[in-house]
Amino acid sequence: MASTGLGTLLLGIDPGLAATGFALLREPAEVVACGTIRTAPTSRPGARLLRIQRELEALLDGAPVEEAALEELFLGRNSSSAIGVAQARGVVLALLEARGIASHEYKPAQVKLVVSGYGNADKAQMGRMLAAQLRDLPEGSDHAFDAIAIAICHARSRRIHMGALR
Secondary structure (H helix, E strand, C coil): CCCCCCCCEEEEEECCCCEEEEEEEECCCEEEEEEEEECCCCCCHHHHHHHHHHHHHHHHHCCCCCEEEEECCCCCCCHHHHHHHHHHHHHHHHHHHHHCCEEEEECHHHHHHHHHCCCCCCHHHHHHHHHHHCCCCCCCCHHHHHHHHHHHHHHHHHHHHHHHHC
8 A cells, every 4th residue: 555655554453352452553653543342252253253354344444554563373371362362363364465464473572572672571561661652642451552562563673674675
C-alpha cells in the first residue's frame, strides 16, 4: 500500500483466542488506534476465529496499513492456551497474506528489550515505559498495550534496518 506521507502506518497484533490485542501505530510512535477483540469461551472455536478475522478485516478496511508485526508463539506451561494462540496467529497471518501486508514476528523478550531496555520486563515495567515514550497513551487492556509494544518494536527495528540499507 502506498504511504500517505504522514509516516508509515503499522499494525501491531498480540494474537490470542480469548483476546487479540491490536494497535495502529504511525511511525515513529503515534498510536492511532488500539483495542482488544474478545471472544466468548462458550462459542465454538471456529466462530471465535471467524470473529477475530472479521474484526481485523474491518480494521484493515479503514486503515492503509503497510506492515504488520506480531508476537512469535511462546510455549509456556499452559499448552491449551498455546493452541488457541497458534490458531489465532494462523488467522492473522493468513489475513495479512491475503491483503498483501508484510508480516514480521518478534519474540516476547525482543519486544521487551526494545521497548524497556530489559528483556525480562514485567507488565508494570512495560506499561511505565510505554507511558514515558508516548505522548498520549490511550486506555486499553494489557493485550492492546502488548500490541502497541510490538508495533513500536517493529518501527524501531524497521528504522535500524532501513538505515543499514542506505
